[in-house]
Amino acid sequence: QSALTQPASVSGSPGQSITISCTGTSSDVGRYNYVSWYQQYPGKAPKLMISEVSNRPSGVSNRFSGSKSGNTASLTISGLQAEDEADYYCSSYTSSSTWVFGGGTKLTVL
Amino acid sequence: QVTLRESGPALVKPTQTLTLTCTFSGFSLSTSGMCMSWIRQPPGKALEWLARIDWDDDKYYSTSLKTRLTISKDTSKNQVVLTMTNMDPVDTATYYCVRIPRSGSGSYTYFDYWGQGTLVTVSS
Numbered sequence: 001q002s003a004l005t006q007p008a009s010v011s012g013s014p015g016q017s018i019t020i021s022c023t024g025t026s027s028d029v030g031r032y033n034y035v036s037w038y039q040q041y042p043g044k045a046p047k048l049m050i051s052e053v054s055n056r057p058s059g060v061s062n063r064f065s066g067s068k069s070g071n072t073a074s075l076t077i078s079g080l081q082a083e084d085e086a087d088y089y090c091s092s093y094t095s096s097s098t099w100v101f102g103g104g105t106k107l108t109v110l
Numbered sequence: 111q112v113t114l115r116e117s118g119p120a121l122v123k124p125t126q127t128l129t130l131t132c133t134f135s136g137f138s139l140s141t142s143g144m145c146m147s148w149i150r151q152p153p154g155k156a157l158e159w160l161a162r163i164d165w166d167d168d169k170y171y172s173t174s175l176k177t178r179l180t181i182s183k184d185t186s187k188n189q190v191v192l193t194m195t196n197m198d199p200v201d202t203a204t205y206y207c208v209r210i211p212r213s214g215s216g217s218y219t220y221f222d223y224w225g226q227g228t229l230v231t232v233s234s
Contacts, residue, residue: 003156036220045206045224046157052219089157093219097170099159
């Protein structure tokens, strides 16, 4: 199972919006609405930000939103804040009853 | 309050078997619909899913690592154990224990609680 494809890095200024893409295949991202997104600060465990493409867990800012089209899912962060600077990973359940992650995207807030 | 804590050796030698224990609280793995997994992350690299165990003892493994992995549970102790045989330096990583809830759609699709992780270094 190949990893999902994410851009290595994205950047934006405070207040702007950014989008991180996550491309898979018809066996994972394209097959199910089971894409989730995780935020990870250096030296810390990942934190769930979005589940099942677009569901935001309690306590996660509504500045975070998710969507999907075909084999590509996206995470959008609006009103960018300094605290959003972190690594972001997408994940998808697969047709093999396993999970696959993306390579991770480093978000820099300029 | 849900908590998960990983424990195990910080250093193992090549070819040895790694045994990691996840001790959790705030929920029971004997509850219908509860599942748990192990995920690892090599230093500076991406996350990799390893294995899953369900409340009914169903088990699932990474396709590429399934011959080396065994996941088990002890519900009386609120523990999940992962063993990985024939350790190699490329297995150096932080290993995370995670919980998988049953989603509103009735499926098991994401990881809602994570342990702090335990760094395992493989070196002679």
